[in-house]
Every structure is written in structure tokens, then in C-alpha cells.
């Protein structure tokens with residue numbers, strides 16, 4: 001083996017070991033929220049709605065289209081919260097549910113702000129940025145698990 005081949009082999013081995021180490025360390029230490037398989041599906045559907053909703057609120061606000069902001073935000077507000085199955089609400093840890101609720105109230109507030117004839121898109125964008133801190137902190141704190 002030439003010196004060059006040796007160096008390549010060593011580099012490859014080094015990279016392999018590093019990757020293995022980082023995979024081994026990737027243990028999910030976030031708090032578990034135990035739900036039934038159906039309840040987990042409902043939460044994940046809500047999440048995808050949250051993602052789509054925040055993208056649309058962002059885009060419509062940038063276009064100063066406050067009517068569309070209201071139309072996007074309203075269904076994600078209190079109605080969606082009210083329609084959640086009672087058992088699911090009971091299975092959520094209180095601090096998890098509190099963040100979840102705050103997010104729905106946030107969308108309801110965005111809908112209210114956008115309804116006004118003097119609605120200011122900057123105010124909506126600021127509100128959305130604050131709400132996204134909730135997405136970030138909840139995702140950093142919790143994971144969903146299916147109870148048997």
C-alpha cells in the first residue's frame with residue numbers, strides 16, 4: 001500500500017468512527033407524551049396544519065393580503081381547539097396542552113388582528129415570529145409515543 005492509499009484508508013476509517021459515534025449519541029431525551037395511535041395521528045395532522053398555516057400567514061402578510069391572512073388563521077384558532085377529542089386533551093400533559101392551546105389562541109388573535117380595516121401586516125409577522133418560538137420550544141421538549 002502506498003503512503004497515499006494509507007492516508008485515504010485512515011481518513012475513511014476516521015470518518016466512519018466519527019459517524020458511528022454521533023449516531024450512537026443521538027438518543028432522544030425529550031419527554032414522552034403517551035398517546036393512542038389514533039390520538040398521535042390527530043396531533044400530527046394538527047402539526048401539518050400548523051406548518052401549512054404559518055407558511056400561508058407569512059406569505060399573505062408579506063403580500064399585505066390581510067383578507068387571506070384572516071381566512072388562513074381563523075380555522076386554526078379556537079374552533080380547531082374545541083373540536084379536539086376530549087380523551088386526547090386529557091392524555092396531554094398540562095404543560096404540553098398549555099403550549100398547544102397558546103398556539104391556537106395565537107392563530108385566533110392573528111385572525112382578529114387581520115379583520116380590522118387598519119390591520120398592519122408587521123404586527124401579524126411579529127406575532128407569528130413569537131408563535132414560532134412555541135413550535136421550537138415544544139419540539140425541543142417533547143416527543144410523541146404510542147401507548148400499548
Ligand code: HEC
Pocket residue numbers: 044045047048050051052054096097099100103131132134135136138139142143144145
Ligand atoms: C405543544 C407542543 C408543540 C407545539 C406548540 C408545536 N408542535 Fe409540532 N410537534 C410536536 C411533537 C411532540 C411532534 C412529534 C415529534 C416526535 O414525536 O418526534 C411534532 C411534530 C410536528 C411535525 C411533523 C408532523 C408529521 O407529519 O410527522 C410538524 C410539521 C410540526 N410539528 C410543525 C409544527 C409547527 C409549524 C408548529 C408551530 C406553528 C408546531 N409544530 C408547534 C409538538 C408541538
